[in-house]
Amino acid sequence: MSGPIHVAFCAGRTGPWRIDRLQAVAGPALPSAPALEVVEGGTRPSQTGAAWTLRGVTSFARYTRESEQAALAAVQPPLGRPAATRAALIPVSKSGAWWDLPQDRRRALFEERSRHIATGLGYLPAIARRLYHGREAGETFDFLTWFEFAPEHAARFEELVAILRSTVEWSYVEREVDIRLSRDEA
Amino acid sequence: MSGPIHVAFCAGRTGPWRIDRLQAVAGPALPSAPALEVVEGGTRPSQTGAAWTLRGVTSFARYTRESEQAALAAVQPPLGRPAATRAALIPVSKSGAWWDLPQDRRRALFEERSRHIATGLGYLPAIARRLYHGREAGETFDFLTWFEFAPEHAARFEELVAILRSTVEWSYVEREVDIRLSRDEA
Numbered sequence: 001m002s003g004p005i006h007v008a009f010c011a012g013r014t015g016p017w018r019i020d021r022l023q024a025v026a027g028p029a030l031p032s033a034p035a036l037e038v039v040e041g042g043t044r045p046s047q048t049g050a051a052w053t054l055r056g057v058t059s060f061a062r063y064t065r066e067s068e069q070a071a072l073a074a075v076q077p078p079l080g081r082p083a084a085t086r087a088a089l090i091p092v093s094k095s096g097a098w099w100d101l102p103q104d105r106r107r108a109l110f111e112e113r114s115r116h117i118a119t120g121l122g123y124l125p126a127i128a129r130r131l132y133h134g135r136e137a138g139e140t141f142d143f144l145t146w147f148e149f150a151p152e153h154a155a156r157f158e159e160l161v162a163i164l165r166s167t168v169e170w171s172y173v174e175r176e177v178d179i180r181l182s183r184d185e186a
Numbered sequence: 187m188s189g190p191i192h193v194a195f196c197a198g199r200t201g202p203w204r205i206d207r208l209q210a211v212a213g214p215a216l217p218s219a220p221a222l223e224v225v226e227g228g229t230r231p232s233q234t235g236a237a238w239t240l241r242g243v244t245s246f247a248r249y250t251r252e253s254e255q256a257a258l259a260a261v262q263p264p265l266g267r268p269a270a271t272r273a274a275l276i277p278v279s280k281s282g283a284w285w286d287l288p289q290d291r292r293r294a295l296f297e298e299r300s301r302h303i304a305t306g307l308g309y310l311p312a313i314a315r316r317l318y319h320g321r322e323a324g325e326t327f328d329f330l331t332w333f334e335f336a337p338e339h340a341a342r343f344e345e346l347v348a349i350l351r352s353t354v355e356w357s358y359v360e361r362e363v364d365i366r367l368s369r370d371e372a
Contacts, residue, residue: 003282006324059322062248065290096189103293104251136245136322138192 005058007132009089009144010037010045017087017181025165027093027175036089036181038146054091056132056144063110068117077125084128084148087181088157091141098172099135114167123160126153141175191244193318195275195330196223196231203273203367211351213279213361222275222367224332240277242318242330249296254303263311270314270334273367274343277327284358285321300353309346312339327361 011019011030015037022032033051045053061069098106110116120129128148135142149157161178164170197205197216201223208218219237231239247255284292296302306315314334321328335343347364350356 004322004324057322057324060285060287060292061289064288066288069288099246101246102250102252102255103247106246107289133322136190136243136319137324138190138243 005040005130005132006042007056007058007144007146008039008045009054009146010039010050011035011052012037012045012050014046017183019179020182021178021180023178025176025178026173027177030091030177030179036179054089054134054141054144055137055139056134056141057137058130059133063107064117068111068121071121072117072124075121075124077128079128079130079146079148081128081148081150082185083150085183085185086149086151086154086157087183088145088147088161089179089181090145090147090161091143091175091177091179092145092173093135093140093142093175094172095174109169109172114164114169116164116167116169119160119163123156126150127157127160191226191316191318192228193242193244193330193332194225194231195240195332196225196236197221197238198223198231198236200232203369205365206368207364207366209364211362211364212359213363216277216363216365222365240275240320240327240330241323241325242320242327243323244316245319249293250303254297254307257307258303258310261307261310263314265314265316265332265334267314267334267336268371269336271369271371272335272337272340272343273369274331274333274347275365275367276331276333276347277329277361277363277365278331278359279321279326279328279361280358281360295355295358300350300355302350302353302355305346305349309342312336313343313346 011033013034015035017036017038019033019036022030031051037045039045126149130146132144134140134144147157197219199220201221203222203224205219205222208216217237223231225231250258312335316332318330320326320330333343
């Protein structure tokens with residue numbers, strides 16, 4: 001891993017990704033918009049007057065152990081695969097009760113009880129994924145997860161999302177928006 | 187714990203804390219200045235044209251386990267005790283090699299090998315302490331630690347700092363500045 005990657009997800013009138021669906025899962029939704037631009041680094045978005053902009057930054061692994069990191073690294077695909085014309089952006093915030101837990105209790109809820117890493121591993125390399133953090137920078141959402149996959153893996157992605165939402169870890173999620181996107185093949 | 191506390195340490199011509207010493211321990215120093223103001227929340231510093239401003243935010247515990255958190259909570263004093271007229275501000279950044287390690291390896295280096303929590307516990311309640319994070323917000327330093335203690339505990343504070351700097355954890359520190367301060371009794 002090199003340095004942190006800063007991202008801005010800018011929803012508005014134009015952008016390479018079409019927003020096909022935007023639903024509130026917990027807490028308030030976000031305003032609807034037809035398109036999304038994903039801007040990395042300090043680059044300025046090409047449009048002004050975005051409906052909304054969500055910002056985040058990649059960071060170190062909070063829970064992943066050495067053996068898990070090695071297993072993930074072996075099968076983790078890059079973003080931007082030409083056939084990956086479907087995407088999801090899922091902004092999530094967890095409750096104060098979650099953040100007040102000591103590290104070992106959060107790890108146990110995250111993995112030993114909820115199998116977050118093990119479950120995600122089962123969907124690799126079909127579902128590419130990158131996690132951005134927003135909490136420490138005072139952003140609206142604690143996390144922004146960006147997923148990319150080919151249309152033939154759409155059903156598997158629904159399964160992954162449903163499994164994660166049924167876990168005890170997810171009982172600490174107090175806000176979640178589910179945004180689905182598509183683009184033309186590159 | 188309530189919500190995150192945002193802080194700005196503003197060094198300049200005026201402020202309640204006198205800067206008695208400012209030394210680079212690793213990497214470049216910071217410009218010298220006679221005084222420091224500690225500004226919490228969104229409040230604006232009372233002076234303009236600060237020599238430097240360092241920002242950070244309190245956050246969740248990255249390594250502390252339940253038993254350790256309980257032990258700390260039992261003896262941890264608040265900031266602002268009237269007799270605590272000595273302080274230290276120690277900004278630190280760790281290397282990319284540290285941040286790339288999986289969570290279990292960082293925890294083992296931090297506590298099982300370096301005894302960071304156990305050592306600090308031995309100096310409570312004499313040495314009050316608050317840790318602020320800057321890395322995820324793109325600040326210059328990964329961490330800002332603020333310590334407060336009475337003059338009669340100054341020698342114990344030197345001991346604590348020397349022990350921590352001798353640990354294997356500290357071999358991952360690539361920049362560190364040591365700033366010592368004092369104020370009149372409140």
